[in-house]
């Protein structure tokens with residue numbers, strides 16, 4: 001049973017807005033923090049739309065939906081959220097930015113507050129160097145998209161993460177209705193160490209003409225029970241994100257097998273990033 005009453009969620013993008021909604025639906029208050037007011041508005045609209053849809057489908061009562069929405073406060077600065085008793089950073093995947101944010105997190109929140117990051121590939125041990133002697137309360141709390149639906153939280157221990165921080169993170173993930181799985185801090189952790197080479201291999205299969213993209217996906221959906229084919233999933237995640245994670249794996253693990261497929265690199269270079277740009281492997285412009 002977690003004692004967390006209020007989470008601060010830094011970043012109101014896809015992952016941050018999903019984490020705040022999941023908290024609110026689990027009875028935990030949330031500060032949704034972003035420097036961009038447009039991003040905060042998008043998060044608020046996503047929250048309202050998702051909750052309204054649940055009411056329409058009779059999965060939630062109107063009072064419960066209203067109560068969940070009322071649990072989220074949208075703020076533009078960490079200072080306005082300093083009463084939170086947990087903080088999870090879900091900002092852009094950039095190590096320097098994250099370290100800067102962690103310094104601000106250390107200054108803004110109480111000394112007992114766990115400083116979690118939703119990074120999908122950056123070293124927890126490295127991020128923790130930003131807070132010096134407070135590294136024991138830094139931990140990876142890796143959610144999956146779409147956060148309200150996906151059951152896993154990958155809990156990643158950095159070299160200095162304490163047992164107490166890990167225990168509290170497992171408790172909170174469970175209170176959020178997720179199943180936590182604890183892993184150690186190696187590039188890509190487990191999820192992306194395994195998933196990204198699989199996606200990358202699907203690009204090689206396409207590039208080599210083994211099959212058309214839709215057929216590669218159909219094989220994996222019907223033959224392996226994937227909910228989405230790997231190429232559709234790559235568009236959903238973002239081709240730039242997939243490419244960047246492969247580069248992290250390649251750099252950190254030093255094995256040529258992790259080098260991104262040239263076709264994946266080309267699509268990213270040409271601006272075909274997936275769902276978010278309207279076209280990636282597949283075309284979403286008419287959707």
Ligand code: CAA
Nearest residue numbers: 050053057120143144145146148149150192227228233237
């Ligand atoms: N937020 C909230 N609810 C959502 C949602 C979202 N973003 N997207 C879909 N839903 C809801 C829908 O409203 C729908 O609700 P109802 O049943 O009440 O209508 C329900 O979820 C099912 O949606 P759909 O019918 O549209 O779609 P589906 O049944 O095909 O499921 C899916 C969609 C869950 C995304 C499924 O295709 C899936 O599991 N795909 C794989 C996702 C995956 O692998 N995610 C991990 C990516 S890797 C990652 O995140 C980490 C990283 O580091 C890169």
